[in-house]
Amino acid sequence: MARRKKLKHHEEHIDESWLIPYADLLTLLLALFIVLFASSSVDANKFQQMSNVFNQIFSGGTGVMDYPAPVPKASSSSTDKEEKTAETLKKADGxxxxxxxxxxxxGEIQDRVNxxxxxxxLTDKIGTNLTExxxxxxxxxxxxxxxxxxxVREIHKGISKEIxxxxxxxxxxxxxxxxxxxNVPIQTYQFSSNWDLSVMRAVNFMKIMLENGKLDPEWFSATGFGExxxxxxxxxxxxKSKNRRVEILIKPRTPLE
Known part of the structure; x- marks a missing residue:
């Protein structure tokens, strides 16, 4: 009986050259999603830094996997500037x-009013405060x-004019x-809400103030905040008594430094 020849299975070589461009594509997509995700919650300065990193990736520079975070740390000069601005804005007394x-x-105006x-x-009725x-x-x-x-009460119009x-x-x-x-609700034939009442009080008080011919109406405005x-x-x-009030805000002429 003739011996059967064993069939030899020859493994075919699989062409894997397609994996290289595929891996490059996945890397670029990963970089894109990281940048888009991070840019949704960062400020303009950090977004610009991430944009630079993204450009480096596409231009063949530093790869995205070389960074432990989406963007490099901000420079010390930028950080110092941000901290200085925050410190200025956090001053409690203005x-x-x-x-x-x-x-x-x-301060001189405040002294004059005091x-x-x-x-x-009138110390229990009128107060001053220098704010931001x-x-x-x-x-x-x-x-x-x-x-x-x-x-405005007739007997108190004199105080308004003196102010x-x-x-x-x-x-x-x-x-x-x-x-x-x-916060006590109000609904009368004149005022349907506390908002209406607060606005009209501000306007009527302002009208009496502007009876003073030395004041220019161009510099005045009135608003109401209700409760x-x-x-x-x-x-x-x-x-409640303290919250019921009229405020006069004298604004500074120079901008915030």
Whole structure:
């Protein structure tokens, strides 16, 4: 019986040259997705840095896998600049947020107003505070208005006019008058909400101020915030009383440094 010849299986060589461009394509796609994901939550400065890395990848420079993070660390000069800006903005009392000359001038205005407050014995009704936005004068609403009314009391119109004299400045400054209420709802034939009441109180108070011919209406504006910017809790009668107020914001002339 003839011996059967064993069949020899010859392994065919598989061409794997296609893996190289395929791997390059996957690497580029990975780089693209990393950049798109990271750029959705970074600032413009970091986005520019990531853009540079992306350009290097496509131009044959440093590969994406050479970086432990999507972008290199920011330079020390950039970090120092960001920290300096943040430190300026975080100043609690607002002093130093604008130029020294401007701070001095607003301080002089504040001193003048405080002298008036003490002379008229209004320390429990009018207050001043130098903030990041400028010099803020706060007037309790019971000094100017009856409950639920936007008309300035006749007996207190004199105080309004005296305050207007304190706002005469050369050169003039932008002045914003804002009305604020507590959170007790109001709905009358005049006012459908606290917003309406606060706006009209600010406007009516501003009109009396502008009866002073030394003041230019061009520099004035009025707004109302209703109950939405309280300075304390509305859980007590005392808190509600403090939140009902009119504010006069005297803005600085120089921008934030």
């Amino acid at each position: 002093k130093g947020s604008f130029g020294q000359q401007e701070q001095k001038e607003l 002298q008036y407050i003490q002379k008229k014995q 936005e400028g010099l803020l004068l706060t007037i309790r609403d019971n000094v100017l208005f009856e409950s639920g009314s936007a008309e 207007s004299e304190l706002l005469v400045m050369d050169p003039p400054r932008n002045i914003v008058i804002s009305g604020h209420t507590d 939405f910017k309280p300075i304390t809790s509305n859980d007590s009668a005392t808190g």
